[in-house]
Amino acid sequence: MPIVEIRDLSKTFNGRKAVDRLNLTIEEGELFGLLGPNGAGKSTTVAMLSTVLQPTDGTAIVSGHDIRKRPKEVREIIGVVTQDVGLYDDLTAAENLAYFGKLHGVEGGKLRKRVNKILDIVQLKDRTKSRVKTFSGGMKHRLNLAVGLIHKPEILFLDEPTAGLDPAARLSVWELIKGFQAEGTTILLTTHYMEEADYLCDRVAIMDQGKIVALGTPAELKRSIGKLEVIEVKARAPKKLVAKLRKIRKVEKAEITSEGLRVLTPAADAVLSQVVKSLADEGVHMDSLNIIQPTLEDVFIKLTGRALRD
Amino acid sequence: MKFLTCAAKDLRLFTRDRTGLFFTFLFPFLLIGIFGLIFGAGYRLPDLHVAQEDNGQLANLYVSTLENVFKIHKVENAEAAEQNVRNGLAVVGLVIPENFSRGGKVRLFYDPAKGDIAISMKATIESVTQRFWAGGESPVESQSVVGREIHAMQHFVPGWSIMFILMTAGIGIASTIVVERKSGAFKRNLLAPIRRGSFLGGHVFSAFVIGCLQLAVYFAFGILVFGMPVYGSPLLVALIGALVVFFGVGLGLLVSSFARTTDAASSAVWAVIMPMSALGGLWWAKEMMPAWMQSISNVLPTTHAMDSFRAVIMRGEGLAAIAPSLAVLAGFTIVVLALALKLFRWEE
Ligand SMILES: Nc1ncnc2c1ncn2[C@@H]1O[C@H](COP(=O)(O)OP(=O)(O)OP(=O)(O)O)[C@@H](O)[C@H]1O
Numbered sequence: 035m036p037i038v039e040i041r042d043l044s045k046t047f048n049g050r051k052a053v054d055r056l057n058l059t060i061e062e063g064e065l066f067g068l069l070g071p072n073g074a075g076k077s078t079t080v081a082m083l084s085t086v087l088q089p090t091d092g093t094a095i096v097s098g099h100d101i102r103k104r105p106k107e108v109r110e111i112i113g114v115v116t117q118d119v120g121l122y123d124d125l126t127a128a129e130n131l132a133y134f135g136k137l138h139g140v141e142g143g144k145l146r147k148r149v150n151k152i153l154d155i156v157q158l159k160d161r162t163k164s165r166v167k168t169f170s171g172g173m174k175h176r177l178n179l180a181v182g183l184i185h186k187p188e189i190l191f192l193d194e195p196t197a198g199l200d201p202a203a204r205l206s207v208w209e210l211i212k213g214f215q216a217e218g219t220t221i222l223l224t225t226h227y228m229e230e231a232d233y234l235c236d237r238v239a240i241m242d243q244g245k246i247v248a249l250g251t252p253a254e255l256k257r258s259i260g261k262l263e264v265i266e267v268k269a270r271a272p273k274k275l276v277a278k279l280r281k282i283r284k285v286e287k288a289e290i291t292s293e294g295l296r297v298l299t300p301a302a303d304a305v306l307s308q309v310v311k312s313l314a315d316e317g318v319h320m321d322s323l324n325i326i327q328p329t330l331e332d333v334f335i336k337l338t339g340r341a342l343r344d
Numbered sequence: 345m346k347f348l349t350c351a352a353k354d355l356r357l358f359t360r361d362r363t364g365l366f367f368t369f370l371f372p373f374l375l376i377g378i379f380g381l382i383f384g385a386g387y388r389l390p391d392l393h394v395a396q397e398d399n400g401q402l403a404n405l406y407v408s409t410l411e412n413v414f415k416i417h418k419v420e421n422a423e424a425a426e427q428n429v430r431n432g433l434a435v436v437g438l439v440i441p442e443n444f445s446r447g448g449k450v451r452l453f454y455d456p457a458k459g460d461i462a463i464s465m466k467a468t469i470e471s472v473t474q475r476f477w478a479g480g481e482s483p484v485e486s487q488s489v490v491g492r493e494i495h496a497m498q499h500f501v502p503g504w505s506i507m508f509i510l511m512t513a514g515i516g517i518a519s520t521i522v523v524e525r526k527s528g529a530f531k532r533n534l535l536a537p538i539r540r541g542s543f544l545g546g547h548v549f550s551a552f553v554i555g556c557l558q559l560a561v562y563f564a565f566g567i568l569v570f571g572m573p574v575y576g577s578p579l580l581v582a583l584i585g586a587l588v589v590f591f592g593v594g595l596g597l598l599v600s601s602f603a604r605t606t607d608a609a610s611s612a613v614w615a616v617i618m619p620m621s622a623l624g625g626l627w628w629a630k631e632m633m634p635a636w637m638q639s640i641s642n643v644l645p646t647t648h649a650m651d652s653f654r655a656v657i658m659r660g661e662g663l664a665a666i667a668p669s670l671a672v673l674a675g676f677t678i679v680v681l682a683l684a685l686k687l688f689r690w691e692e
């Protein structure tokens with residue numbers, strides 16, 4: 035049964051379409067991912083779903099409530115963790131949780147229990163009474179997640195929950211998110227890390243320029259681009275190299291990513307030597323080179339001709 | 345009642361800000377105290393108010409003898425001498441009767457409530473007069489009068505109260521909202537199932553509580569430490585104070601819509617309150633200012649707040665007398681609040 039139904043949802047900022055006639059359904063208990071590059075419209079979508087931004091057109095039904103007609107009812111059942119931390123630095127961890135809990139109508143003994151439990155889950159039990167300004171970035175981040183869950187929401191919106199975290203912290207947040215899902219919470223997560231979408235999500239919608247360009251389970255999406263292999267090069271590659279690589283026969287796509295270079299090809303063995311030669315000709319120093327199976331990043335490159343992060 | 349939750353959060357944050365607490369409560373004491381010690385203690389010997397009804401040589405000689413000891417302020421007649429003691433303008437009033445040269449007794453009005461000064465002035469006058477007549481029976485007929493006290497604190501306490509309450513309310517509410525916007529807490533409040541009114545109501549209410557606390561503390565300080573008398577109704581004092589707080593709150597809300605940093609917020613509030621305080625006669629009596637300045641002064645809300653306070657505190661006036669000033673103050677408050685609500689930024 036769908037718990038979120040997005041119908042033709044659109045948002046225009048000064049004539050530019052940030053979200054363009056979006057249609058989606060999210061099933062109850064699902065962990066759904068919106069994957070897309072900077073500016074794809076992920077945050078705008080989440081802001082509209084959480085009723086803090088008025089859609090230009092279209093609407094969404096969240097657990098039976100129309101976001102335009104019943105915003106307060108929607109806010110009662112959702113939990114939202116926005117891209118930036120939203121905490122009071124001069125309140126303690128427990129006070130922050132208690133405050134936002136009360137705003138959601140959780141009171142008294144129930145609130146105390148919930149605060150304790152949630153601090154335990156996010157491993158901040160020993161810092162219950164410390165002010166947030168004494169916290170490290172990672173701790174603030176975990177507390178920020180906890181605030182979104184204080185009232186046991188039916189649906190949790192997580193906007194880039196691991197942006198800016200180091201790999202270890204990212205892993206621990208991933209485990210937390212899996213834990214939230216195990217509690218029965220439906221989760222909509224936005225990210226521009228394809229590993230994150232791949233690892234966490236039951237289904238992923240790939241979003242670009244306000245539109246959904248592909249939708250399915252991570253496995254389905256990866257299969258959808260056909261029998262391709264990826265030559266992944268870790269190096270600082272100049273832009274003009276890409277044009278050169280694209281001219282090689284049997285190279286389908288070549289893109290510069292945040293880590294280096296990805297070359298999509300149906301026959302890696304056949305093109306490898308030419309790729310390496312092109313790199314050498316340009317005097318590029320390689321840190322590593324691997325031939326791997328396609329990831330969601332490659333799905334994005336295949337569909338849009340651009341990398342997720344540029 | 346979600347606004348109470350919001351307000352309780354603001355008050356808790358307020359108590360955590362040590363610098364804020366210092367400037368809200370201790371710093372004003374310091375200023376009121378310094379000004380009180382300079383102007384309010386009254387160790388300077390007050391003028392002797394004299395009504396001279398006999399202009400004979402002997403009487404003139406008597407007055408010049410007194411002039412060796414006192415600074416003399418001549419008044420019209422006997423009534424004026426007594427009246428000035430009654431309404432607190434003088435500590436001692438002296439009447440030199442028409443028949444002074446023929447041995448008529450000098451009449452002296454003094455206000456024993458003024459303490460040592462009145463008593464010692466009375467004693468000095470008695471002994472000077474006795475020596476002037478070279479003995480004989482007591483030539484002075486003294487009469488104690490219950491005079492109203494005019495106290496320097498009756499100016500400084502309301503003056504500094506208005507200024508600091510406006511500052512605290514304005515800067516407090518503006519910078520809290522600026523910090524909330526910056527930290528993302530603002531967005532998070534709006535994500536909760538509360539009305540926008542509750543969020544703003546919380547801010548207004550917490551600022552109101554702090555403002556009332558300031559008013560109570562400053563007045564208690566003036567009354568208990570400096571013995572400032574309040575002749576009018578404390579309820580009226582509270583009413584004027586409440587209007588002042590709301591004006592400050594409105595100003596703070598307005599500033600919060602423009603200011604991007606807490607520094608900008610407090611500078612903006614300072615820039616408005618400081619000139620308003622100077623021109624509004626909060627630091628000195630507005631009567632001391634040149635006429636053209638007074639005409640500017642008369643349109644400022646601070647002036648009307650100060651006039652109302654002085655009327656109630658010094659002269660014991662009632663609601664009817666201060667109603668026009670209160671109306672002006674309330675008008676300013678409503679306009680500023682309405683403007684602030686209209687311009688308030690809910691989205692980035
Ligand atoms: N308040 C706003 N006013 C004007 N334009 C906006 C506003 N918010 C977002 N946009 C624009 O809408 C588009 C989508 O932005 P959005 O923040 O939704 O992207 P995103 O997918 O969340 O990106 P990121 O990964 O950087 O967070 C961008 O082009 C952005 O510049």
Ligand SMILES: [Mg+2]
Nearest residue numbers: 076077078117
């Ligand atoms: Mg975003």
